[in-house]
Amino acid sequence: MKNILIVGGSKGIGNAILLQQLENNKIINISRTAPEITHDNLTHFSVDISKEELPELESLDSIVYCPGTINLKPITGLSLDDFRHDFEVNVIGAIKTIQKYLPLLKKGDKPAIVLFSTVAVKLGMPYHSSVAASKAAIEGLVKSLGAELAPTIRVNAIAPTITDTTLAANILRNDRMKENMVERHPMKGYLNSEEVASMAAFLLSEQSKSMSGQIIPMDYGIVSFKI
Numbered sequence: 001m002k003n004i005l006i007v008g009g010s011k012g013i014g015n016a017i018l019l020q021q022l023e024n025n026k027i028i029n030i031s032r033t034a035p036e037i038t039h040d041n042l043t044h045f046s047v048d049i050s051k052e053e054l055p056e057l058e059s060l061d062s063i064v065y066c067p068g069t070i071n072l073k074p075i076t077g078l079s080l081d082d083f084r085h086d087f088e089v090n091v092i093g094a095i096k097t098i099q100k101y102l103p104l105l106k107k108g109d110k111p112a113i114v115l116f117s118t119v120a121v122k123l124g125m126p127y128h129s130s131v132a133a134s135k136a137a138i139e140g141l142v143k144s145l146g147a148e149l150a151p152t153i154r155v156n157a158i159a160p161t162i163t164d165t166t167l168a169a170n171i172l173r174n175d176r177m178k179e180n181m182v183e184r185h186p187m188k189g190y191l192n193s194e195e196v197a198s199m200a201a202f203l204l205s206e207q208s209k210s211m212s213g214q215i216i217p218m219d220y221g222i223v224s225f226k227i
């Protein structure tokens with residue numbers, strides 16, 4: 001049984017990861033609100049990663065960092081504070097978490113870190129400048145830290161396309177928008193949280209022991225194909 005820290009396990013992809021991992025691991029969740037589920041293997045800390053200190057933990061084998069933003073506006077509609085806020089949630093929060101728990105991770109059992117990027121880093125889309133800039137920083141972090149922490153700690157990221165979560169609720173707010181989103185993807189679909197959680201499970205597991213410094217696209221073809 002491993003000790004896995006999930007930052008952002010109360011909702012969305014992080015919650016799906018929490019539910020998939022809970023039976024066989026000790027889960028420490030950090031988010032502003034608590035997950036709906038309670039379980040002997042689950043410890044929750046209510047923390048706003050942008051404003052508050054992280055709790056002291058006793059031991060840790062892996063970290064998954066989920067908080068993210070979708071603030072889609074033309075560049076002139078985004079203030080510098082919008083960019084700073086997105087960078088704070090997506091990047092500084094991840095760095096703060098990794099710095100805080102690195103000494104514990106180094107003593108962990110086959111430790112791994114899983115972060116989140118987005119397809120918008122590889123595929124230029126209007127109005128994505130803030131989130132794309134922050135997630136490109138995550139991709140840089142994965143490369144640099146993967147090298148720095150090798151061979152002890154593996155560091156990878158998942159770059160999903162649109163995923164049906166609270167974060168994306170506005171983009172998938174009615175049937176017409178959902179159908180349009182399916183049509184935009186060459187493989188005719190978009191992600192649900194459980195699919196992404198399964199990829200996170202793989203990246204946390206020994207099945208991916210050869211992999212570090214990788215950005216794994218889950219894109220239903222939107223970055224890969226022009227059909």
Ligand SMILES: NC(=O)c1ccc[n+]([C@@H]2O[C@H](COP(=O)([O-])OP(=O)(O)OC[C@H]3O[C@@H](n4cnc5c(N)ncnc54)[C@H](OP(=O)(O)O)[C@@H]3O)[C@@H](O)[C@H]2O)c1
Pocket residue numbers: 007008009010011012013014015030031032033034047048049050065066067068069089116117118119159160161162163164165166167168
């Ligand atoms: N959904 C998509 O379409 C999509 C697409 C591409 C990439 N991604 C990326 O995938 C990751 C997960 O996305 P998601 O859709 O699952 O997001 P989500 O539904 O918004 O869930 C985010 C989780 O992070 C927590 N969180 C957010 N801000 C926090 C803060 N300041 N302090 C502590 N916890 C915080 C939230 O909990 P509380 O609200 O309780 O704090 C929640 O548990 C993100 O990095 C996102 O950028 C998502």
